[in-house]
Amino acid sequence: MKAVEYDVAVVGGGPAGLAAAIAAKEGGAEWIVIIERDIRLGGILEQCIHTGFGLTYFGEELSGPEYAWRFIEKVEAMGIHVELKSMVLSIDRDPLVIHAVNTNGTFAIPAKAIVLAMGCRERTRGAIAIPGSRPAGIFTAGTAQRFVNIQNRMVGKRAVILGSGDIGMIMARRLTLEGTEVVAVLEIMSYLAGLTRNRVQCLDDFGIPLYLEHTITEIKGNSRIEGIVAAKVDQNNQPIPGTEFNIDCDTLLLSVGLIPENELSKTVGAEMDSITAGPIVDHNMQTNIPGVFACGNVVHVNDLADNVSRESTLAGRAAARFAMESYRPQASQMVQIKAGKNVRYVVPQKIDLASGEEFVNVYFRVSNPDKCVQIYGAVGEQIFSKKNKPLVNPGEIESLKLSVDEIRAANCSCVCVNAEKQGGVQA
Amino acid sequence: MKTREITCIICPSSCRIIVTGDENGIQDIQGYSCNRGIDYGQSEFLAPSRMLTSTIRAEGYVTPLISVRTDKPVPKEQMHSCMKEIHAAVATAPFTIGRVVIENICGTGSNVVLTNC
Numbered sequence: 039m040k041a042v043e044y045d046v047a048v049v050g051g052g053p054a055g056l057a058a059a060i061a062a063k064e065g066g067a068e069w070i071v072i073i074e075r076d077i078r079l080g081g082i083l084e085q086c087i088h089t090g091f092g093l094t095y096f097g098e099e100l101s102g103p104e105y106a107w108r109f110i111e112k113v114e115a116m117g118i119h120v121e122l123k124s125m126v127l128s129i130d131r132d133p134l135v136i137h138a139v140n141t142n143g144t145f146a147i148p149a150k151a152i153v154l155a156m157g158c159r160e161r162t163r164g165a166i167a168i169p170g171s172r173p174a175g176i177f178t179a180g181t182a183q184r185f186v187n188i189q190n191r192m193v194g195k196r197a198v199i200l201g202s203g204d205i206g207m208i209m210a211r212r213l214t215l216e217g218t219e220v221v222a223v224l225e226i227m228s229y230l231a232g233l234t235r236n237r238v239q240c241l242d243d244f245g246i247p248l249y250l251e252h253t254i255t256e257i258k259g260n261s262r263i264e265g266i267v268a269a270k271v272d273q274n275n276q277p278i279p280g281t282e283f284n285i286d287c288d289t290l291l292l293s294v295g296l297i298p299e300n301e302l303s304k305t306v307g308a309e310m311d312s313i314t315a316g317p318i319v320d321h322n323m324q325t326n327i328p329g330v331f332a333c334g335n336v337v338h339v340n341d342l343a344d345n346v347s348r349e350s351t352l353a354g355r356a357a358a359r360f361a362m363e364s365y366r367p368q369a370s371q372m373v374q375i376k377a378g379k380n381v382r383y384v385v386p387q388k389i390d391l392a393s394g395e396e397f398v399n400v401y402f403r404v405s406n407p408d409k410c411v412q413i414y415g416a417v418g419e420q421i422f423s424k425k426n427k428p429l430v431n432p433g434e435i436e437s438l439k440l441s442v443d444e445i446r447a448a449n450c451s452c453v454c455v456n457a458e459k460q461g462g463v464q465a
Numbered sequence: 466m467k468t469r470e471i472t473c474i475i476c477p478s479s480c481r482i483i484v485t486g487d488e489n490g491i492q493d494i495q496g497y498s499c500n501r502g503i504d505y506g507q508s509e510f511l512a513p514s515r516m517l518t519s520t521i522r523a524e525g526y527v528t529p530l531i532s533v534r535t536d537k538p539v540p541k542e543q544m545h546s547c548m549k550e551i552h553a554a555v556a557t558a559p560f561t562i563g564r565v566v567i568e569n570i571c572g573t574g575s576n577v578v579l580t581n582c
Binding site: 094 | 474476479520
């Protein structure tokens, strides 16, 4: 294949990549390519057949494939080039070149700007080290979702789900409707990992028991899983002896977290955040490598696809500006955004004061659930952009709108984002 | 007269809506933060219904199944009978989003429509 230089090359054709490519085109970039490893665009949305997508982005409730189609239609109409069934292997810097492979062999795609939109993958049994035998019948929730929703394969007759993440709860409902008995959802933490509305409509609606502060201490069975041993855990998440009980099952789904997929980001030298496991980005979603942007679940695991689309629009627009040479970030104008009280991480991790916006939204997850919380930015003793929130939960992403003028006036190098119990803050 | 606490499922805010009334009507509703929350609280109290999403066998499609949903929520207690009708059906081309593949499923007044293409 002839190596044509693209203005913007997008790695990944899921919600992040689609929104970024459209925004790049709307932002004036002419030659855009999306490189996708699957046989069609849409990414994981293709198997997310449940509704709940689009409430904030389109103001209506859509299923995953419908939500994806809104973007795919636009990508096609805009004449954005798409390379399907193509896997990116590595990315060079100075100059930026993507190396990929498909059935025709390997090929290179030089680009003025690159958007990393590879999404995330599921944490597996190996990552959480459940003791016991290694029989068949243990799936990550997303793998089971793909079997059931795309490939027309049932995973089992009697299932236990470990982890109360959204995909796990959604699969509890899906399996129940398809005739599998879901006997328990176990969650090691004292609170739900996913969205409350999913507990209501996926577990409560079908009478599926949720065991908080419980984990699996043993997997039984030789060729096929025959059951698990569950136990209550203490404050350090250690099983409490004497609390064990058996649950018979032929299937175990793991919904124990997602990991941003950043092998490629590392090949180009992107600096990573150890908490999010994604690249460190500024508020235009640019990594530390000039011209390399990142968005969606590759940066941090989002709760809603709508948030991914919004964030990816910023990345696509900025990538177009970079490709047209109308935007270059200034290291001297960068202010760090750091996680403060009860905040686990903040994205973006940097704000470029020179880029012209009046306000910048930052997104974060809290470390622990809390009620009657004040969310605010702080520079030393100085507090700004304060707002109240009746309830915060690590499962749901929070946001704070920061005024760039206020940050500039504070003449600081770092702003902390805090989520503190009301009353703890001096006005 | 009874009072029920309902967790709204319309958006991630998960508002706690407190509804007081009986089967004939609602006396009081509190705790919502938008109009859709009022609607949800009322219908959840009087006649709970859910949007049903599933897949249907598809002949001549790129994968063995294509995703579907009801175009309106169906009564909660009829979800399993609706699933039986969905399992028995087969969709054929043209595969376009929004095309009705089962009309008036289980007499609920809701149609089953394709959500992929």
